[in-house]
Amino acid sequence: MAYPPPNHYLSDLGLALMPGDGESRVAIAIEPALCAPGGGVFLGVLATAIDMAAGSLSRRAVEPDWVATSDIAIDLATPLPPGAGWVECRLARRGRGLVSFDVDLSAGDRPGDGAGPCGFATAAFSVLPNPGREQGGERRDGATAVHPADGPAPARPRRRLPLGERLGIRVLDAAAGRVELELDDYVRNTFGALQGGAVAVLAEAAILAATRSPLSGLAVRYRSLGRRGPFRTTIETLPGKLATLVRARVRDDGAEGALVAVATGRLAPR
Numbered sequence: 001m002a003y004p005p006p007n008h009y010l011s012d013l014g015l016a017l018m019p020g021d022g023e024s025r026v027a028i029a030i031e032p033a034l035c036a037p038g039g040g041v042f043l044g045v046l047a048t049a050i051d052m053a054a055g056s057l058s059r060r061a062v063e064p065d066w067v068a069t070s071d072i073a074i075d076l077a078t079p080l081p082p083g084a085g086w087v088e089c090r091l092a093r094r095g096r097g098l099v100s101f102d103v104d105l106s107a108g109d110r111p112g113d114g115a116g117p118c119g120f121a122t123a124a125f126s127v128l129p130n131p132g133r134e135q136g137g138e139r140r141d142g143a144t145a146v147h148p149a150d151g152p153a154p155a156r157p158r159r160r161l162p163l164g165e166r167l168g169i170r171v172l173d174a175a176a177g178r179v180e181l182e183l184d185d186y187v188r189n190t191f192g193a194l195q196g197g198a199v200a201v202l203a204e205a206a207i208l209a210a211t212r213s214p215l216s217g218l219a220v221r222y223r224s225l226g227r228r229g230p231f232r233t234t235i236e237t238l239p240g241k242l243a244t245l246v247r248a249r250v251r252d253d254g255a256e257g258a259l260v261a262v263a264t265g266r267l268a269p270r
Helices: 009-013 043-062 163-167 196-211
Strands: 016-019 023-030 066-076 083-094 098-107 119-128 170-173 178-181 215-222 231-238 245-252 258-267
Touching: 009 043, 009 163, 009 196, 016 043, 023 043, 043 066, 043 083, 043 098, 043 119, 043 196, 043 215, 066 098, 066 196, 083 119, 163 196, 178 196, 196 215, 196 231, 196 245, 196 258
Parallel strands: none
Antiparallel strands: 016 023, 023 083, 066 119, 066 215, 083 098, 098 119, 170 178, 178 231, 215 258, 231 245, 245 258
């Protein structure tokens, strides 16, 4: 079965992957439903697109080994507005245990149509010993790779819903930045865990709930696979002369509170 299946978060985003030699590009159709209160696309959506672009490139770079997302860091100079957006990813370094990438973020019908990049990003993937797994395919030893299970379509189409509602994110305590997300087939990856882009969206949702301010930067460090759920967040806020920073932790409550990711957001200037 192909990954992602039709009724999946990645399919609903409508991202278009265009791989190249030593580079990879993803086109994003930025709709208002994917935008934060300030008008620009959610950084969690950009993290999802970066994960797709860099993940595709990293798998080709380490073949026949496999990879897992280690960290993604995004810094915007200008929000990406509704319309066409682009993620352009280039291989920066292929190490024995880590593959690193440089990323440009831009808006326009084609890359370079605008005045230049809207922001920069980096991504890194840990190299895993070859488990004989192909993304969305079969293991070479004949065992089946983990896929989202087949099942009925969602009760209502999710694609046009606001992003948080689309994923099923619930706000438990806005002021404290406590939000939660259940694990279901809509947000699973091929390991059966919470998809990395959805982790970034959940962390950003926690920060936005508490601050009601869009972000100009988001860095996500992945600690473990979230296999059970529900996933819940806590935050810490650090005001300062240079910027206000907010750190969000995503934990898997169904796995005794195991730490899934730590994200640091930088609030956009008002």
